[in-house]
Amino acid sequence: MMLLNAKGLQKVYGRKGQTYTAIRSLDLSIDKGEFVGVMGPSGSGKTTLLNIMSTIDQPSDGTVEINGRNMNTMNEKELAIFRREHLGFIFQDYNLLDTLTVEENIVLPLALAKVNANEIERRVHETADFLGLKELLNKYPYEVSGGQKQRTAVARATIFKPDIIFADEPTGALDSKSATTLLRMLTRLNEEEMATLLMVTHDAFSASYCHRILFIKDGEIFTQLDRGRFSRKEFFQKILDVLSVLGGEASDLI
Known part of the structure; x- marks a missing residue:
């Protein structure tokens, strides 16, 4: 079942003789339950695309x-x-409020929507259990690690059970162990909760957890890669192969 459908997307910045086209007549669709990654060189338009898809920006x-x-x-x-x-939104810099506890940050979307207190309590404990945050609920963001902050951000993004979760470089500020933990949790959300995810990343290791990768170059889809029956290790190597064709090593594609 198709969840997101974009047709003829174009994004032009500037006016008259001084314009820059970030996205060029781009079409794409995402089915419910997919975990899709977006990769490409710096300036390729991947973040612009994410912002348009997530309604942060207008085409x-x-x-x-x-x-x-x-x-x-x-x-x-x-x-x-x-x-x-x-x-749902997950950002590289977490976007948590330091004046609120972990629990208060997680329930913020429900509180703004005026969900009743009993339902809020049920959902926050269900989500905290799933993401391993139960012991941290009364702490403040400045009292927990980067990986725990990002898991809090994931909990906030998913507590409303959104139609789709947009993640912009979610592992960018994490060490390798915390990044792996987060990616495994996103995979669990996808597989067990049927969460639909669209993730922008420059990191081939992170991308290897996705079902499908869209490679963006000069505002257009250069190619796409489906995981299919490949193991994650095999998929990782295929991602690296495509990145090399795009014109740079994986670590240079930011």
Whole structure:
């Protein structure tokens, strides 16, 4: 079942003679339950694409539909409500509020939506158990590690059980052990909760956890790679092969 459908996306910055086209007539679709990665060199348009898909930015042309609803026809108030109730966001720098506890950060979307207290309590403990955060609920973000902060951000992003989760370099600020833990948790969310994820990453190891990778170059889809029956190790090598064709080593693609 198709969850997200984008057609003819274009994003142009500037005006008149001084313009830069970040996205060029791009089409893509994501099915419910997919875990899709987006990769490409610096300046390729991958973050611009994520921002447009997640309604943070508007396309210059083209349409984005999520669960059959056209994002282009919504006003700012409608978009804000839709983001809160249907979309989840995970950022590299966590975007947690240091004045709130881990628990308060997690339940913030539910509190803003005025969900009743009993339901909030049920969901926060269910989510904290799933992500291994139960012992941290009363701590503040500055009292926990980077990996624990990012798991808190994942809990906040998923507690509303959104239609799709957008992740922008979610492992970028983590050490290798914390990154692996986070990726395994995202995989569990995908496999056990049927969460749909779209993740921008420069890291081939992170991308190897996805079902499908879209490689972006000069604002267009250069190619895509499906994991299929490949092991994660085999998929990782195939990702590296594509990145080398794109013109740089994996570590240079940011």
